[in-house]
Amino acid sequence: MKKLIKTILLCSAMFSIHSAYAQVAVVVGAKSDIGTLTSEQVSSIYLGKSDKFPNGSTALPLDQSSGSAIRGLFYDKVTGKSEAQVKAAWSRLVFSGKGTPPKEIGSSAEVKKLVTANPSTIGYIEKSAVDSSVKVVFSAD
Amino acid sequence: MKLGGGFDLRLGRIGAPFFMTSDFRNVGYTNLSVRTPFDVYGLVPVRSFDGGDLLYKTDLGETTLNGQLWLGKSGVRVSQNAQGDIDLSLSNIAGINLSAENGPLTVRFGTMKTRLGTNGSGTAGLNTLLGGLGHLGAMPGLESLATMGNDLNVNGKLATFSGLGAILDTGNWVVNTEYVKRKSETTYVSDANAWYATLGYRIETFTPYLSFSNRKLTSVTSYAPVAVPPGYPPVVQGTVPVLVAGVNGALKSTAESTSALGIRWDAGKNYDVKAEFQQIRVPAGSTGAFSDVPSGAYMVDTKVNVVSLVVDFVF
Numbered sequence: 001m002k003k004l005i006k007t008i009l010l011c012s013a014m015f016s017i018h019s020a021y022a023q024v025a026v027v028v029g030a031k032s033d034i035g036t037l038t039s040e041q042v043s044s045i046y047l048g049k050s051d052k053f054p055n056g057s058t059a060l061p062l063d064q065s066s067g068s069a070i071r072g073l074f075y076d077k078v079t080g081k082s083e084a085q086v087k088a089a090w091s092r093l094v095f096s097g098k099g100t101p102p103k104e105i106g107s108s109a110e111v112k113k114l115v116t117a118n119p120s121t122i123g124y125i126e127k128s129a130v131d132s133s134v135k136v137v138f139s140a141d
Numbered sequence: 142m143k144l145g146g147g148f149d150l151r152l153g154r155i156g157a158p159f160f161m162t163s164d165f166r167n168v169g170y171t172n173l174s175v176r177t178p179f180d181v182y183g184l185v186p187v188r189s190f191d192g193g194d195l196l197y198k199t200d201l202g203e204t205t206l207n208g209q210l211w212l213g214k215s216g217v218r219v220s221q222n223a224q225g226d227i228d229l230s231l232s233n234i235a236g237i238n239l240s241a242e243n244g245p246l247t248v249r250f251g252t253m254k255t256r257l258g259t260n261g262s263g264t265a266g267l268n269t270l271l272g273g274l275g276h277l278g279a280m281p282g283l284e285s286l287a288t289m290g291n292d293l294n295v296n297g298k299l300a301t302f303s304g305l306g307a308i309l310d311t312g313n314w315v316v317n318t319e320y321v322k323r324k325s326e327t328t329y330v331s332d333a334n335a336w337y338a339t340l341g342y343r344i345e346t347f348t349p350y351l352s353f354s355n356r357k358l359t360s361v362t363s364y365a366p367v368a369v370p371p372g373y374p375p376v377v378q379g380t381v382p383v384l385v386a387g388v389n390g391a392l393k394s395t396a397e398s399t400s401a402l403g404i405r406w407d408a409g410k411n412y413d414v415k416a417e418f419q420q421i422r423v424p425a426g427s428t429g430a431f432s433d434v435p436s437g438a439y440m441v442d443t444k445v446n447v448v449s450l451v452v453d454f455v456f
Contacts, residue, residue: 040244049242050200066410082343082346082407084407087411088170088455091165092162092165092171095168096165097151098164
């Protein structure tokens with residue numbers, strides 16, 4: 001019994017460490033005029049339902065590498081969908097010629113560079129990677 | 142081609158949007174089950190059309206609205222005989238599709254109309270039959286043959302197809318359902334209505350699902366023998382039953398219903414594995430979705446079991 005309680009405590013401790021680390025920030029360039037977004041607005045850009053920001057300007061979403069921790073976390077926390085579901089959703093759009101999935105970027109540093117360079121782009125990075133070159137428009141814990 | 146203001150124009154050979162999932166029905170990875178329910182999707186074997194469509198997309202609060210207007214023509218081989226193929230042509234297609242998506246729920250309505258025609262050397266027998274019906278149908282007391290011929294004739298007849306569908310995807314639960322109605326002015330293309338409902342529940346990478354579907358025919362699929370009034374020579378007496386049999390041979394009931402139980406496993410990054418057991422029930426007098434049924438149709442209620450194991454890849 002003691003052993004079980006210990007295990008549970010250890011597990012919950014690990015969970016809290018995990019969630020403290022596991023924070024996603026959805027970012028645009030620091031000079032972008034996009035304000036804060038809701039999770040629905042971010043989801044519809046990343047699931048191909050919308051190719052525009054709420055203010056009407058074009059939105060170019062950037063993805064992180066397939067299978068990376070941050071990507072899994074982002075889709076889970078923000079869209080509530082698994083990577084397989086997201087892939088199926090994009091396949092529907094791709095095979096009917098209605099859209100192309102977000103470009104895959106290798107690292108959070110690359111994402112920051114790209115959103116800074118192009119005001120139309122939007123990306124997601126670990127909260128710990130946020131710096132003055134980007135503006136957080138949505139964050140999920 | 143983007144036209145701005147939410148409009149998009151496409152020209153050329155485009156996937157024919159008769160159904161809710163027409164655009165990607167052949168991409169196994171995008172569908173929950175092994176194949177789209179044939180009781181419903183088999184009603185229109187037309188995969189693409191030549192023409193253009195205008196797409197419109199707009200956001201209304203949290204709801205995304207999609208509209209599509211499509212115009213064009215198409216054709217499909219519907220059967221084959223010793224003389225060759227019978228092709229059904231669809232001209233002057235005009236259709237409209239509307240869908241609304243809000244969070245986990247998508248609702249879709251579509252309707253279209255077209256003029257039908259037949260082509261191909263396989264139509265020789267059909268045309269001979271129509272000629273015979275017209276010829277004998279002009280004789281007093283045999284007018285019902287003329288009506289039969291006019292109803293069977295395909296050329297220039299109007300056909301319509303409409304469907305209402307919904308998808309609910311809550312994360313764990315996935316529900317797909319669609320109801321469709323096919324109507325035509327020719328008995329050669331039967332009137333039918335069909336529906337399906339697929340229910341799945343995601344547990345990590347596994348999604349077990351259940352699916353039910355049904356197709357019902359609502360137009361005539363066979364005629365009773367026509368009585369020949371007395372006084373006609375034996376050649377007429379003998380020809381009339383042959384003509385009626387010919388018409389009955391051209392008309393087919395394809396009514397059936399299907400139950401399926403399956404599981405989808407999103408095993409890797411770019412592929413899934415699915416296993417499914419289906420039971421198709423074909424009522425007596427129908428061929429169901431099967432071709433080359435001996436003696437033209439099943440004589441008794443028949444059950445057919447299908448086991449499928451598939452792997453779908455996507456890049």
